[in-house]
Amino acid sequence: MSANILVVEDEPAIQELIAANLQHAGHRVLRAYDAEEASQLVRDVLPDVILLDWMLPGMSGVQFARRLRSEERTRDLPIIMLTARSDEHDKIAGLEAGADDYLTKPFSPRELLARINAVLRRRAPQMTEDLIEIEGLRLDPVTHRVFGDGQPLDLGPTEFRLLHFFMTHAERVHSRAQLLDQVWGDHVFVEERTVDVHIRRLRVSLEASGHDRLIQTVRGSGYRFSAHAE
Ligand code: CA
Numbered sequence: 001m002s003a004n005i006l007v008v009e010d011e012p013a014i015q016e017l018i019a020a021n022l023q024h025a026g027h028r029v030l031r032a033y034d035a036e037e038a039s040q041l042v043r044d045v046l047p048d049v050i051l052l053d054w055m056l057p058g059m060s061g062v063q064f065a066r067r068l069r070s071e072e073r074t075r076d077l078p079i080i081m082l083t084a085r086s087d088e089h090d091k092i093a094g095l096e097a098g099a100d101d102y103l104t105k106p107f108s109p110r111e112l113l114a115r116i117n118a119v120l121r122r123r124a125p126q127m128t129e130d131l132i133e134i135e136g137l138r139l140d141p142v143t144h145r146v147f148g149d150g151q152p153l154d155l156g157p158t159e160f161r162l163l164h165f166f167m168t169h170a171e172r173v174h175s176r177a178q179l180l181d182q183v184w185g186d187h188v189f190v191e192e193r194t195v196d197v198h199i200r201r202l203r204v205s206l207e208a209s210g211h212d213r214l215i216q217t218v219r220g221s222g223y224r225f226s227a228h229a230e
Helices: 010-026 034-046 062-070 088-096 109-123 157-168 178-184 193-209
Strands: 004-008 028-030 049-055 079-083 101-104 132-134 137-140 147-148 151-153 214-218 222-225
Touching: 004 010, 004 034, 010 028, 010 109, 028 034, 034 049, 049 062, 049 109, 062 079, 062 088, 079 088, 079 109, 088 101, 088 157, 101 109, 109 193, 132 157, 137 157, 147 193, 151 193, 157 178, 157 193, 157 222, 178 193, 193 214
Parallel strands: 004 028, 004 049, 049 079, 079 101
Antiparallel strands: 132 137, 137 147, 147 151, 214 222
């Protein structure tokens, strides 16, 4: 599993150590020294996970977590708080601010990676490698193959990611901006009509087994993957 991870940590040595470990494990790393820098990065590209230091210059990690939770676009962004404190009271404050998990420094790289995987599994199932099957449509993230009623279907890499996201978030309406954030990781530099182009291609790929019926256009809102007819 490879994710885009934003590390917000003001101590350069710790930031470097964490980034090196994450990159070694195959993740892509973005780095920020404070909440302001992190906000800029998040505005351009939505990461899959944020590792957020508690004690930061300016806005604290807890305040920043609270702000991310209060905004629609970042409400579901997985957050892991990093801290030197081990106090139970602080842990509760961090979790109440909206953190998904909590790591006390010093932690081992192995522990860090295990926590990241656990949070992704819970919050971003499209990042995991679990096989999914809905209505005879089967998607295997490990082999990158898709089958419709047992027949292999041919999908491009973007259509594959799009379908993976849809199947792990079925029955919900997603706007084009949300799909750009979740599938492309970018809602600033990619045009919204790009989504329509790839939806069209995805539907064509699914036509062979009739599963294109599962991709619904919701007028004025976006798209939905649904096992139920409209
Ligand atoms: Ca710090």
